Amino acid sequence: MAYVFYLGEMQLPIAPSKLQLKINSNNKTTTLINEGEINIIKSPGLTDISFEVLLPNVKYPFATYVDGFQKADYYLNILERLKTSLEPFQFIVTRTAPNGDYLFGTNIKVTLEDYTITEDADKYGQDVGVSIKLKQYKDYCTKVISIKTITDANSKTTKVATVEQNRGSNKVASKTHTVKAGDTLWAICKKELGDGSKYKEIAKLNNISNPNLIKVGQVIKLG
Known part of the structure; x- marks a missing residue:
């Protein structure tokens, strides 16, 4: 099976051979008197994504260079921007069979949680290995409520709550x-x-x- 990996606008030159997606649970186990344990089913938690990628410093014939050959520091700089931008981005993976038939894809909005850069001459030679951890991101919105006190002609006060504006992260991907x-x-x-x-x-x-x-x-x- 052939993979193509995108982190935001960046296509990885060498697709990882292994990808792990962990769909977390928010279910809660509690104990009822005389009934024992029960499982309270809740909506799934955020998905954790992890994989390791090789960033080449050598131009390999099996790698894909969308923007022309770039060394490892080019991709490391993009990873740094994804981490420091404080913005979510799209994580996209396509999978194709050896005969070229499309199998299925993954397209999910994520944040870059952490990544570990490893330089190991015995394992990677001149290249750089990076372990990457992503977490699913869901858009959310918070309502800002203003409470005002109104006093009428008879000195009677009334509290009125109004929604002033909505704030949230709803950037369209x-x-x-x-x-x-x-x-x-x-x-x-x-x-x-x-x-x-x-x-x-x-x-x-x-x-x-x-x-x-x-x-x-x-x-x-x-x-």
Whole structure:
């Protein structure tokens, strides 16, 4: 099975061979008198994602360099920006069979929790190994309530609560489309954007030199 990994706008040059997604539980176990333990079912918790990636300092023929060959520090700088930006980003993985058939994908908004950089000459040679941990991010909103005291002509006071504004993290993630068998860039733009003629614009956005050559499993950014 072949993988393609994206962290935000960055495609990893060498896809990790192993990926772990842990769907956490918020269920609560409690004890009832004369009934013993029961399990109170609650909505699932946030998903934890972990994997290890090799960042090459050597141009390997099996690696993919979307923006041309870049050494490890290029990707390390992007990881640092993802960590310090205090903003969530999209984590996207596409999976294809050896014959090129699209299998399934993962597309989830996440935060970069932590990462460990390892330099080991015996294991990695000139390259750098990075262990990455991500956590699912869900948009949320908080209501700001203002309580005012109103006094009428008879000196009677009344407290009135009003919602002044909403604050939260509701940034819209960039829209993407994973190429399936039979897709064309024109058809994707027609379906997703309502205008097939935008295929040249989308090709430029995704650094696609030939709009007629897109691959099954390829993730197309639409904006």
